[in-house]
Amino acid sequence: MFGILTPEAFIHGPIETGAQLIVVGGALSVVLLLTITKRWKWLWTEWLTSLDAKRIGIMYLILAGLMLARGGVDALMMRSQQAVAVGAGTGYLSPDHFAQVFTAHGVIMIFFVAMTFMFGLINCILPLQIGTRDVSFPLLNSISFWLTATGAVLVNLSLVVGAFAATGWLAYPPLSEIAYSPGVGVDYYIWALQISGIGTLLAAVNFIVTIIKERAPGMTLMRMPIFVWTVLGSMLLVLFAFPILTGTMTMLALDRVLGMHFFSTDLGGNAMMYVNLIWAWGHPEVYILILPAFGIFSEIVPVFSQKRLFGYTSMVVATMAIVLLSFGVWVHHFFTMGAGANVNAFFGIATMVIAIPTGVKVFNWIFTMFRGRIKYTVPMLWFMGFLFSFILGGMTGVLMSVPAVDFQLHNSLFLVAHFHNMVIGGVLFGYFCGFAYWFPKIFGFGLNEMLGKVSYWLWIVGFAMAFIPLYILGMMGMTRRLDFVDAASGYHPLLVLAAVGAGIIALGAAAQFICYAVSTFERKRHMDRTGDYWNGRTLEWSVPSPAPFYNFAHIPTVHGRDAWWTMKEKKQTHEAGYQDILLPKNSCVGLLIAGFSFLFGFGMVWHMWWLLPVSLIGIFVTIVVRSFADETEYVVPAHLVKATEQRHHK
């Protein structure tokens, strides 16, 4: 009945028990709060079953925020362990627990912070930017979100029941094979990624179709905002890369559960095939994350330089060049495999080539700023921080693309510093920038600029202090993922410095949450009454803030790039009168499918085989019942649209 699940799975050491209590206590207090305030029905109808992309987007953002806190705690644990586990000290984490912490940190930050944050911003903004009322498949959108949330739940459930993988965030075999990782950690990893990966893939299908089919009249491809272009590029990458992840995880699961020999060390298995496959997904993945960040910068730099974007066409070409090239560089993650000089040279050169379109983008942003009247708002500060960090990270990346250099730096803290430069300084700063920029559009009021700046400076200073020492440590020969260092190595002072830096980053993150809280509290002072908080250029600023549930009372007609700017210049007005609007009804299908997927994943992890047919039949029945739903849409009558619009424009 319970497979391999025994009561011992709930019993942990003191630190894990603390985490257990936080997870369970947090969940219980949310339940209690909802019950006391009688908000269950509100939560169900307004949020959980909503098919409004803006609502789904906000749920993605909340999930990303929660996961950022979890992944951030993991980071602080690693930095503090390394700062104290030196010489005679062994620190407070056992080697196995330390390994779980760095694995969970990587998995959570990439899959459940970066990806989730990205889909949050896309859902909130992209339909508005292309002038549509919704995505092509609203129900599929809800399913995607709930599958992502299911993955996050599985990862965090491993804190309470069982353990998480202790293999590193990509779970290389043979370590991740059943012989060396006999526990359930790797299984939690596999099924969390499988389930959320399917959600991501479905979301990509949805947004590709939305971008191709739903644009407002007049918005040709070459009139799309760059953010839309970069999302298109990113979603194409998801479409072509995520199935490789699904296939690879399936093979690993088959090795573990059915005793197959894809990646085992015996009977012909080939562990390096796993490494090749996982990076054939993994390298495009980093471009999946960074491209939308590039798009965000391409939106905000013109707005705050008060100029048109420099080099629109080259921006589009560069985006698509990156999409293509990103599939041709995966071997640079393991030059040490020994593929031979010619293979390594090919991938080294391909890696250097990818710096060219990226450089084009950087120059375009700088030329956009050139002779502009720059406003140093919080989003613009994030952009400046990005430039600094991304150029540093880009340089060190090109450095490591030289195979001979990489042989020295492979798996060292130099690499760790490099990719944090790209993923924090590039991706995360980009999303923070976008979040600060679009906050008024999403919530209807602006953020406190002073607190935003405090948070930015804490982040950037902490970031430099936490990661520049890692470059030096990498050069000194310190490898990654050490739970203990020898006193004679001389690493200790720099590790302490890095830990202090991580603490400053934590203050920055705290300042951000304070900023959101204070801004909400004093929101009357920063209300966005015009809908055009920053004097924007794209269509999302043409509607009131927050956007009404139907987005546009009139679908706009686009006459050029920077559609809203053109409208403002031409003083273009809508035709008089309002029309009925058709919108999708709420549906609990997304929740149901995700719930059954959760049971499926849990059954796979704990070998409760009877759960598998139960959950699959559940999904099948859900789909069949849904196939009979005829009235999936409702009409918003014209007079209601009129009333809503007049309330906003008062």
Added chain:
Amino acid sequence: MKKHDTHEQVSFGLWVYIMSDCILFASLFAAYAVLHTQTAGGAGGAELFDRSFVLIETLILLTSSFTCGLALLAARAKNTVGVWLSLLATFALGATFLGMELSEFGMLVSEGHSWAASAFLSSFFTLVGTHGLHIFVGLSWLIALFIYLGIRGLTPKMSKRIVYFSLFWHFLDIVWICLFSLVYLLGSL
């Protein structure tokens, strides 16, 4: 008023999805290409594959695609009986195909050539099995269509769903043709 999930959007979305499914098969094909010589001293494809058996399987699957096409024509002609007959034939042929594949698997396992015997057999079972799993999904899809067809009849919505199903079903045919030539024909050389 603009409707959601229109025919144009859904069929385009399906094409996009099928593209990603191609990549899933591509990664399994790649794994097979890497591992197909790793028989760990056991039997290889030449000894294990029964070409004529697989040829019959192939012909059955191709015929099911033909009957699936007939279902489309019948739906267009609003011929409910024709739709029933051709979809039932598709189901029967698909189920026969899956049954034959499972019996082939059973034979291999009983002779000691299970998926755990070598990396070659792991990748063989996974590649062919993933196609079989897709066929199973297709058959489940057909059952869902039968339930709807039985209760609501041949509505315009139903006709569109037959189009979507046929897209998926023909795609599985194409994958099988790759499988048949790259795994079975090349493997039995």
